[in-house]
Amino acid sequence: MRLSRRQFIGLIGAAGLAGCARTGLDKVAKMDVMPGGPGRLTFASIGDIHVLDARSTGIVNRAVDMINAREDVRFTVILGDLATDGQYVELNLAQTSLARLEKPRFTVPGNHDVNMRAKNIYGNYTKLFGDLDWRDEEEGWLFMGIDSTNDTKSDVSIRPDQLDWIEKQLEKTNKSRPIALMTHHPFNPQTKYRVINADEVLGMFAGHNLKLIAAGHFHGNQEEQSDGILFTTTACCSSTRDNHDGTTAKGFRLYHLDKDKVTTEFVEVVA
Numbered sequence: 562m563r564l565s566r567r568q569f570i571g572l573i574g575a576a577g578l579a580g581c582a583r584t585g586l587d588k589v590a591k592m593d594v595m596p597g598g599p600g601r602l603t604f605a606s607i608g609d610i611h612v613l614d615a616r617s618t619g620i621v622n623r624a625v626d627m628i629n630a631r632e633d634v635r636f637t638v639i640l641g642d643l644a645t646d647g648q649y650v651e652l653n654l655a656q657t658s659l660a661r662l663e664k665p666r667f668t669v670p671g672n673h674d675v676n677m678r679a680k681n682i683y684g685n686y687t688k689l690f691g692d693l694d695w696r697d698e699e700e701g702w703l704f705m706g707i708d709s710t711n712d713t714k715s716d717v718s719i720r721p722d723q724l725d726w727i728e729k730q731l732e733k734t735n736k737s738r739p740i741a742l743m744t745h746h747p748f749n750p751q752t753k754y755r756v757i758n759a760d761e762v763l764g765m766f767a768g769h770n771l772k773l774i775a776a777g778h779f780h781g782n783q784e785e786q787s788d789g790i791l792f793t794t795t796a797c798c799s800s801t802r803d804n805h806d807g808t809t810a811k812g813f814r815l816y817h818l819d820k821d822k823v824t825t826e827f828v829e830v831v832a
């Protein structure tokens with residue numbers, strides 16, 4: 562997660578203690594008391610923007626303008642593959658465009674955000690976008706951002722350190738709290754590039770109220786409902802890459818949460 566100073570100050574002012582939780586993501590209260598039920602909110606996701614140069618930020622800026630024009634969007638999650646080859650200049654261009662989002666934004670890394678030529682392969686990403694994993698609570702929902710990368714591999718397993726992190730988060734989460742998981746590599750039961758140990762990860766949420774896994778990586782719109790969980794992937798929002806399913810529409814996705822129900826829609830962006 563990375564917020565601009567203005568966004569951060571706004572959050573502290575508007576959310577009080579909730580703002581504190583955002584700054585100390587692992588320091589949430591031991592007992593997760595959930596007063597009342599989950600409420601309503603809309604958020605957006607953009608994935609696979611694959612910025613290469615200044616020209617390739619055009620479609621991203623257009624998407625940002627469209628999201629900013631919607632009063633109902635509470636925050637935006639960027640679902641990885643912000644860059645082409647994990648280079649600082651690419652990620653910095655992406656960050657400059659995404660900093661135009663007027664509401665908070667959260668980010669997870671993709672396989673194209675890893676710089677295999679650096680000693681710290683995540684250094685460029687974390688300098689600009691902050692923590693690789695995060696949690697955030699909004700309207701009674703828990704949002705978890707998970708780093709699904711295995712270097713630059715396309716087919717991945719969720720790493721043991723990430724499994725540990727998920728377990729720790731679940732230990733301090735009320736079992737009735739609806740959960741939305743944000744990750745780059747997809748968990749959809751029928752998708753190409755499905756996370757290899759997806760079933761193991763899903764098993765960790767047994768007894769909890771997992772409702773949504775939003776992912777990128779597969780450049781194409783897929784919505785699948787299974788065991789009460791909505792799994793999505795979304796078309797890329799990039800002018801440097803094509804969709805993997807042969808479709809031509811580029812864009813972003815909206816999620817409408819109402820109590821613990823999720824509906825979703827794709828929004829096309831014409832660059």
Ligand SMILES: [Fe+2]
Pocket residue numbers: 609611642671673778780797
């Ligand atoms: Fe991608």
Ligand SMILES: [Fe+2]
Pocket residue numbers: 642671672673745777778779
């Ligand atoms: Fe990817």
